[in-house]
Amino acid sequence: MDAFWFSATVWKYISIPVFSALVGYVTNVVALKMMFYPLEFRGVCRPYLGWQGIVPRKASKMTGVAVDTLTDSLIDEDEIFGRIDADALAAVLEGPMRRETGLIAEQIMQEQHPALWARLPTAVRDEIKRRLRARAQHIVAAVNADMRANLSYLFDLDGMIVKALVRDKSLLNDIFLQTGHREFKFIARSGLVLGGLFGLIQMLIWLAFDGWWLLPVFGLIVGFATNWLALKMIFAPRRPVRIGPWRVQGLFFRRQNEVAEDYGRLVAERVLTPRALVDEILYGPYADKLNAIVRHEVATAVDEALSRMRPLIGWALGEADYAALKTRAGEETVARMPRVLADAEPYFQRALRIRETLTERLSALNPRAFEAMLRPAFEEDEWILVAVGAALGLAVGWFQLVVVFSDVFVARFGALF
Incomplete structure (x- = not known):
């Protein structure tokens, strides 16, 4: 042996x-x-x-x-973005906007007219900042009203998906590797x-x-x-086929619910993310209109905040400098909009329910689809x-x-x- x-x-x-x-x-x-x-x-x-x-x-x-x-097959653009409640979004954005407008007032005056700002009594400076912060609600309301009226124009869903996949070459691989x-x-x-x-x-x-x-x-x-x-x-x-005592089905279809969960999570975390939605508002097709509304509302806010002191401010600065002050305030507010809208990311995640929607609808697809x-x-x-x-x-x-x-x-x- x-x-x-x-x-x-x-x-x-x-x-x-x-x-x-x-x-x-x-x-x-x-x-x-x-x-x-x-x-x-x-x-x-x-x-x-x-x-x-x-x-x-x-x-x-x-x-x-x-x-x-x-x-x-999976996402209806109007349905998904129709879940954004304008009042709830306004409530989220008002606080950050008030914070930023107060900071902007201090920054712009110290940048462009430090001597004048220093001569103003503390109570006057505080009153100007308080009035600007109070106008934050109007800025948010104006932006919100226009966003609500142009919701279908606000987001380019196809473009968002393409940008995510082009920007990260490994993302396509991960979609297949993680779901399969x-x-x-x-x-x-x-x-x-x-x-x-x-x-x-x-x-x-x-x-x-x-x-x-x-x-x-x-x-x-x-x-x-x-x-x-x-x-x-x-x-x-x-579909399942009975062969003697065994029930046979392709592995991919047998795990449909689990695959749907993985796919929904991956898309929600790396493609249609809250940050991507905010970027779409800031830099997508709606960006120019958003910036124009913000500039207009900020100019109005400056006028109203300084209304009682307009003759004094206008005399001290001159009309040209005063107009430049309003323009600079508008530009700075536009530059700070990413910080303001960043506070809306958790709200977008809760309201849109991308992951849950994808998981539910993928699970319900017939095997061929x-x-x-x-x-x-x-x-x-x-x-x-x-x-x-x-x-x-x-x-x-x-x-x-x-x-x-x-x-x-x-x-x-x-x-x-």
């Missing part, structure tokens, strides 16, 4: 399923890595000699798919199991017929079949992953023939060397 286990021939045969399992595992892992990495093309003579991950390479198409999926993390683990592990099973079949055939070509051919078959079967087992069947959410953008390139698996399997098969079964290799090809 000991002689059996110490026989080199026995270990050669045992190595067949072991190598086959490793081929299945390695080819699947490499195929997965090639889906997502590298983010940028690496090689020469692009696109012929080198590689770029399938997802990053097809980023523009996948961005289009993401936009279509979110805006056509269990499926990708399954692909890697299934390669090990399926490869080992194929290897056992290969070993039995080799015992009966040790043709030199069996190892490279089976390596190719294992590399091809493990990748192909793993992809099929993820996406098919869409759910599959269309992630798969079509790279489905046409799945053959590359299968082909890479086959090529790697073929290479490992040749390695096994040359190194492990060198006697067979030498007997067949020795005359060539």
